[in-house]
Amino acid sequence: MIEVESVDVSLGDTEILRDVSLRVPAGEFVGLVGPNGAGKTTLLRTVNGAIDPDAGRVLVDGDRMSDLSSRAGSRRVATVPQDTGTRFAFSVEDVVAMGRTPHRSRFGSDDGGDAVERALERTSTASFRDRRISTLSGGERQRVFVARAIAQEAPALVLDEPTASLDVNHATRTLSLVCELVADGRAVLGAIHDLEAAARFCDRLVMLADGEVVASGAPADVLTADALATSFDMESVVTRNPVTGAPTVTPLSDTGDERRSVHVLGGGRVGAAVVARLHAAGFGVTAGPVPEGDELLGVSERLDVPTETVPPMSALDGSTLAAAGERIDEADVTVLADLTLTPDGGLLDLAAEAGQTVVVEERPLDERDRAGTDQRRRYERLRERVTTSGLDDVAATVRSVGADAGRHVSRRGI
Template sequence: MIDVDSLSVTLGGVDVLDSLDLRVERGEFLGLVGPNGAGKTTLVEAINGVQAPDRGTVRLDGDPIEGLSSRAVSRRVATVPQDTHVGFSFRAEQIVEMGRTPHRSRLDWSDQEDPVERALERTQTATLRDRTVDGLSGGERQRVLLARALAQETPALLLDEPTASLDINHQLRVLGLVGESVADGKAAVAAIHDLDLAARFCDRLALLSEGRIRVSGKPAAVLDDPAVETAFDAETVVTRDSATGAPSVSALEGRPDLDRRVHVAGGGEPAAAAVRSAWAAGATPSVGPAPEGGVAARLAEALGIEVVTAPPFEPVSERAVAEAVEAAEAAEAVLAPGGPGCAPVVERLENARVERTVESTVEGRAD
């Protein structure tokens, strides 16, 4: 549907996009992620024909965009813009009707059409139809603009930060609506700065940085890619959101480098909390024995630290305890936060240097 081939755009002497390639098919929801200034908006505007490329081509259904009239392009691609300020008093319904512009002749003044009604209903903006846009909240305006794009009835949908001004329930509703349209066979590209939202709703992510797609693929794979840390210039951790199961990225604050090994005995939430504290303090923690797939084990995996796991829902095996003790003996300090599996390790270490709890030393530096 959308086929971008070695696209370059220069604005004011700066190469905003640099030989960029991108393909999006029907039925695919691509999330465009990347730091501020990466060129996401410029890419969106190049795909909808607002920004002419300096080099390279954008094809829509195989046809180069420069050969299509503005009207023809807007029958194939609808855009939900980032700036939702509409500084005059059109009613919401009139704004949605403007989505029909590419389908009507100039002198066709009819103003009640099924696509408009459907779009109002789908976005739950029918109740706003007679309100003026300048009286709507940012979130309501965003939904009206989405309705306008849906009324355009195009096979492709572009969204530039569609959730930036929305509160959490409307974020989910808007992206859910886009997801439904994609399931109906549309191709969608959304520039989204919230990595978690992007990962949760998009079929594929493309990381845009300094004018190029650095990595693209399944959300979990993209977020885990070292390119994310480079692009955002931050240390990141990918975990699974425990409620939705979607990959979730957390950027970590720069932490001191203590060059000390610490072992956290046991698993469960107490161990996870201790690992976080030790990590934030700059130490290199290991943890275990922790139940497989439990919160401590997953955290350890995300941080890439050593972990001793044991099968969940059964007594901790002798072997797991032995392994944990080995890790603890290699560490300079052992933390015993008191979670499951903690006690047997502590018993074995009776003669070793055990600090009863970590809270007194590093509490407050976590989170």
């Protein structure tokens, strides 16, 4: 449906796009990701015909956009702009009805039927159809412009940061609606700043940097730590969201309180995320023991986090326990990250030796209990006496607990 072939675009003396090629077939949602200034908006404006490329060509449904009239091009491509400001106080219904302009004859007739009504209902904007667009919030205006694009009934749709003004709930609803339009057969190309949302909702991603395509493919293949480092100039850790299965990007920084050290007990996705977030906050982090092949190891190896390992499906031996115990003794805070209870009780023994302790739990204990009643009771007694935290707040919680020099956690009876 959308074909961009070796496109170059310069604005004045500045080269914006260089040899950009991509394809968006009908029934696919392709997300454009990349840093500010990468050329995403310019590429979208080239696709919808607002800019003629200096070289290369853009085809939509087989026709070259530069050969089509403005009206004909608007029947091929509908646009949701990033800037939803308006100069005049049109009503919401009038703004949505503007999407029908390419379909009206010179006598003003339009055979689109109730396309405007369907678009209002589909975007949940019918309830304020009579309000002036200037009285709406930024998020409400964004939904109105999505409704206008739907009313346009073009087979291709380009979106420039469609969720930039929306809260999390409306952003999810908007992208879910876009996915419905894709399921109806539209081809959608959208610039999306939220990498996790792009990974979750898009079929494929195209990463731009300095006006060039640097990566293209499935979200998991594009959102890699190496590609993000090259394009965004940032260190990051990429893990998998356990609910959606999509990649989750955790940016890292060199700032924080490096005087405090933290040891992480536990592994898997939660352990990996805890290590990444604490490292990003500037803590000195150690981890383990974890079995070889654990998800945490991929993160700790990239960040040079010292980690004790054991062979898969094996009990903890004395030397491993001793090494991990030394790291715990040296740490200011120990974090139990979705700790799994094992029959040998080795991890609980290590937890019992920790001083300041924070528990982070994402999975129910029943899913992590491989030991039985006695070990479960030990863990529950420990959990009652330490600080608990959500994954998103773990760095702030560790900082708060570590700063409380007078706090003492009794380990008697654990």
